[in-house]
Amino acid sequence: MSEPVNPLPPITLSEENGVRYLHFGTSWIQGAMRIDDPDAVELEYVRQMMAWLLFNPQPWHIVQLGLGSGALAKCCHRHLPESRLTVVELNPAVIAICREQFALPPDDARFEVLAQDALAWLGDAANHGSADVLQVDLYDDKAEGPVFSSPEFYQACARCLTPRGMLTVNLYGDEDIHLENIAALTEAFDAVVWLPLVDEENLVALAFKDSPSMDFAVLRERAQAIRQQTGLEADKWVDGLQQWMYC
Secondary structure (H helix, E strand, O other): OOOOOOOOOOOEEEEEOOEEEEEOOOOOOOEEEEOOOOOOOOOHHHHHOOHHHHOOOOOOEEEEEOOOOOHHHHHHHHHOOOOEEEEEEOOHHHHHHHHHHOOOOOOEOOEEEEEOOHHHHHHOHHHOOOEEEEEEOOOOOOOOOOOOOOHHHHHHHHHOEEEEEEEEEEEEOOHHHHHHHHHHHHHHOOEEEEOOOEOOOEEEEEEEOOOOOOOHHHHHHHHHHHHHHHOOOHHHHHHHHHHHHHO
16 A cells, blocks of 8 residues: 655645635645635535534544645534544645634644555554544545545555544546546445535545445434524535435
């Protein structure tokens, strides 16, 4: 599962129409925050990555691989006060800029940001079986596709989940990249589903160690509760799951 080591890219920012964007030295957007509402989740694909809430509304431990602009971390920290959250980010400069420019909260008893390689965290036996939810959003400055996409990578992710744990992953790229990752996920997990494309190339997949029930009446009720709790449009996730099931 070893990968070539590349120099860490520079961190750059831009602002447009009241939104601050994170870049890795290129025009590709690595994260965003609405300046006058820093806790809101600005990008739709990032909102979709919270779709695991439909199946586990109160996880004990959430792990996020790749910090981005901190939107997912802030959403979990704010709306799930009983959950512990661990974020693994390779680049210390990303952590620093998120704290300075993207309102990322400081570490506390239930929130920790680690400056660590995702593969090292996954490979540590102490982390095996430790996460109820794993959120994966790992991209480099080229943003040509996920940094890791092999069956071995997703199997390492599965080992770090509890028996009924689940993973959400952002798959940015063309159809071949989507299909490659879906195939790799299917090798590692009991069930894999995905939501409709957003922004043309962002596909969010959900993978389950134990195949869940797809009772859409129950999911609709949960979506309403999620929307009341977080403001996230969870009913769209249920629509997307139905679209996936019946397409």
